[in-house]
Amino acid sequence: MIEAEDGLIVFDTGDNEEEGAHFLEIIRESISDKPVKVIMHSHSHYALGAGAMVDDPSDVMVIGHPSVNETVQSNIRGGGAPSVYGEIGPILTARAVVQMNNLMPEEGPDARLGGVIPFGKPLAHLPATVTPEHGETMDVLDMEMQFLTKFISDDDNLTVWIPEKGIVLNNFFWPGTVNLYTLRGGVYREPTSWRDGLAMMRDLRPEILLNTHARPVVGGEECLRRLNGYMDQITLTFDQTLRGILGGLGPDEIRHEIFYPPHLAEVPENAQTYGESIHFPAAIYQYAIGWFDNDVTKLFSIHPKDQAERLVALIGGRDAVVAAAADALERNEYAWAAQLIQYVYLLDPQDAEVRQLKADALRAMGHLTTGSIPRAFLLSEARALEGKVDIPRLIPPTPETIAASPEVFVNFFRVRIDPRLSADTDRVLTFNFTGISGGPVGLHVRRGVAEYLTTPSEHYRPVDFALTLSPETWAELYLSSVSMADAIASGAVTLDTGSVAELTKVFAAFDIFDPARNITMPLPDDLSHRGFVPL
Numbered sequence: 448m449i450e451a452e453d454g455l456i457v458f459d460t461g462d463n464e465e466e467g468a469h470f471l472e473i474i475r476e477s478i479s480d481k482p483v484k485v486i487m488h489s490h491s492h493y494a495l496g497a498g499a500m501v502d503d504p505s506d507v508m509v510i511g512h513p514s515v516n517e518t519v520q521s522n523i524r525g526g527g528a529p530s531v532y533g534e535i536g537p538i539l540t541a542r543a544v545v546q547m548n549n550l551m552p553e554e555g556p557d558a559r560l561g562g563v564i565p566f567g568k569p570l571a572h573l574p575a576t577v578t579p580e581h582g583e584t585m586d587v588l589d590m591e592m593q594f595l596t597k598f599i600s601d602d603d604n605l606t607v608w609i610p611e612k613g614i615v616l617n618n619f620f621w622p623g624t625v626n627l628y629t630l631r632g633g634v635y636r637e638p639t640s641w642r643d644g645l646a647m648m649r650d651l652r653p654e655i656l657l658n659t660h661a662r663p664v665v666g667g668e669e670c671l672r673r674l675n676g677y678m679d680q681i682t683l684t685f686d687q688t689l690r691g692i693l694g695g696l697g698p699d700e701i702r703h704e705i706f707y708p709p710h711l712a713e714v715p716e717n718a719q720t721y722g723e724s725i726h727f728p729a730a731i732y733q734y735a736i737g738w739f740d741n742d743v744t745k746l747f748s749i750h751p752k753d754q755a756e757r758l759v760a761l762i763g764g765r766d767a768v769v770a771a772a773a774d775a776l777e778r779n780e781y782a783w784a785a786q787l788i789q790y791v792y793l794l795d796p797q798d799a800e801v802r803q804l805k806a807d808a809l810r811a812m813g814h815l816t817t818g819s820i821p822r823a824f825l826l827s828e829a830r831a832l833e834g835k836v837d838i839p840r841l842i843p844p845t846p847e848t849i850a851a852s853p854e855v856f857v858n859f860f861r862v863r864i865d866p867r868l869s870a871d872t873d874r875v876l877t878f879n880f881t882g883i884s885g886g887p888v889g890l891h892v893r894r895g896v897a898e899y900l901t902t903p904s905e906h907y908r909p910v911d912f913a914l915t916l917s918p919e920t921w922a923e924l925y926l927s928s929v930s931m932a933d934a935i936a937s938g939a940v941t942l943d944t945g946s947v948a949e950l951t952k953v954f955a956a957f958d959i960f961d962p963a964r965n966i967t968m969p970l971p972d973d974l975s976h977r978g979f980v981p982l
Contacts, residue, residue: 448474451588454484458607458616459659460496463568467496483507485587488575489618489659490602491518498571508587511575512596512603519572524852526844526859531634534859537841540566542631546820550827550836557810557826560819561721566842579605598644601626601636606648613654613667619644620674622661623818625681626722628730630820635734638685645678661716676714680724683707688728689735697740698729723818755793765791769801776808781815784808806832843960849922853880854888856925858899860957866895869956874911876953877903879943881917892953912945912953927959 449456455474460467471483483501488494488511501507522529527536528543544550544566551559579585579594586592595606600619607616619641627636648656649671656664656673664673684705691701702725711717732740739745748754762768768791775784785808791801806829813825831838849856857878872892877900879887889900891908900906916924920939923929931954934940935947942950 448478449590450479450481451484451590453588454482455479456485456487456588456590457483457497457500458487458657459489459493460486460500460571461493462564463495464499464571465496465568467499467571470496471500485510486573487511487607487616488515488605489616490600490604491515491522492602493659494519495570495572497573501573504573507573508577509573509575510577510579510587510594510605512605513578513580514603515578515605516574518603519574523570523572524848524855526856527842528631529633533855534862537843539632540842541839544842545827545838546629546631546823548819548823550830550838551823556814557830560822567845595647598647599637599640600644601629604644606644608651608653613652614657615648615651615653615655616657616659617644617648618659619648620656620658620661620664620677620716621721622658622716622718623720624717624722624724625677626820627681627684627724627727629722630726630824635730638681638731642678642681642685645674645681649674649678673714673716676711677716680707680711680714680717683711684724684727685731688731691728692732692736695741697742698732699740701728701732702726719817721818722820723816726821752793755790759790759794762790765794769804772804772808776804776811779811781808781811785812802832806830843926846919846922846926849925850918853878853883853918853921854885854901856921857888857890860925861890861897861899863958864892864895864897865956865958869897869953870895872953872956873908874949874953875900875903875906875908876912876914876950877910878921879913879915880921881915883918887913892956897957910944912950913943914950915941915943925960927961930954 448458457470461470484506485508486497486500488497488509490512494511494515497507497509498504518529521533525533525536527533527538527540530536530539543564547564548559548561549563549565551557553559577585579596581595581597582593584591584593591610593608593610595608596604598604598606598619602618604618606619608614609616625638625641627638627641629636652667653670654665654667656670658664664670687705688701691704696704705724705728707724749757759765759768762771768787772784772787772791775781775787785805788801788805788808791798792805795801809825809829809832813822813829816822816825827836827838830836844856869892871894873894875889875891877887877889887903889903889906889910891898891900891906903910916934916939920929920934923939924931924934929939930951931940932947932951935942935950
């Protein structure tokens with residue numbers, strides 16, 4: 448927050464309305480009662496609390512990256528957490544719930560490291576009204592500022608340079624090692640762009656770094672030292688991964704071969720406290736060269752469960768593998784113990800002894816890891832194996848999200864087609880949504896696939912089923928809270944063309960969302976009724 452003569456400039460406003468209101472409360476209690484006149488979004492993640500910080504949005508200048516409005520709206524309208532493909536957003540949302548410590552206790556040996564990001568809180572986004580290009584200079588409340596938008600960290604960034612103060616506001620410098628890959632999944636994070644964004648800030652020779660995530664760094668020489676050291680850790684991770692590829696190593700080998708000189712640990716922000724560098728080379732490798740590591744024995748590997756059956760038999764049977772895993776655990780060989788017990792777990796996930804042994808191995812690794820992200824995944828799964836929590840397999844979008852953009856979710860619905868059940872089907876469906884502008888959209892269910900049709904009238908096949916329904920009804924159908932037959936019987940869906948029996952048969956070829964099965968791992972019988980609880 449910057450206090451100017453005529454008002455306040457706020458850089459980032461939080462994840463939701465509650466956070467924005469909390470920030471404003473702190474400002475009012477401790478700093479200033481001046482009105483917020485300017486809001487700057489460093490990136491899309493923390494642009495969702497702005498509305499709670501102002502009385503009249505029309506009286507506020509909101510500055511952001513040229514793509515920030517589109518990105519925020521895409522995230523809000525999408526199928527879940529931001530991903531390369533919106534269709535798989537519900538899986539990434541569920542994994543984000545784990546990553547962000549929602550399933551960890553507040554106290555005790557399994558206690559979370561870092562804060563919880565609650566999901567489902569009301570949003571108070573204010574779109575950017577000013578979107579400067581890279582290098583553009585503006586007068587902001589009588590203060591000259593230069594806006595830099597060229598480089599990307601975990602999102603498109605707005606970096607702000609205030610020459611007269613020697614200050615850089617940014618989202619490149621974090622309080623832990625750069626998270627080049629996040630275990631929840633998501634869009635590839637380009638290491639060279641993150642590196643070059645840090646170099647750009649370094650070359651401004653700032654006296655003060657004000658960071659979205661990390662504490663301020665003060666002093667020109669200290670800023671130079673920290674930025675170089677932080678940038679060098681990224682450079683080393685990226686370049687040494689490419690070096691390993693050139694050396695013929697696969698991702699599982701490279702992750703163990705990269706050497707980090709001790710001096711890099713002298714930069715406190717290089718601490719492995721969020722993500723851990725050992726998980727980054729595989730993501731870089733996959734992006735650069737694909738999954739194939741030149742080990743031809745992997746070209747036609749057998750199914751993991753089949754492999755487990757054969758290996759367990761080869762090792763000497765279930766009891767021998769359990770004993771070997773227990774022995775590895777006793778010798779503090781936690782990763783090996785987890786790998787061994789996983790073979791038996793795949794054969795019988797309900798085996799209580801196996802579940803507990805696996806939980807013990809995961810918990811031991813979780814207590815040793817320094818990164819909050821791997822800790823959250825390891826300990827959450829250990830707790831789930833013990834029946835203490837349920838891990839959601841996926842978290843679907845809310846009915847309100849679906850109803851706001853029903854055509855998006857007609858498109859997403861296509862990936863739920865079962866090719867076995869639809870192998871002999873060739874039918875075109877159109878959806879005409881009441882209360883919204885635009886013509887109908889459609890799906891051509893064609894022998895195992897469902898092609899999305901933006902303009903069905905221009906499609907080569909005539910329409911077999913024409914449906915008229917509200918966006919809210921489509922949300923219910925999408926989430927399987929009502930069947931197509933019941934929706935038609937109640938009048939919520941009007942079938943203008945085609946027969947109810949035939950349409951019901953076509954819809955039966957799509958997967959339904961079953962809350963009772965929406966968990967990542969089988970639970971003991973006495974917990975199986977709990978199913979999925981939205982977070």
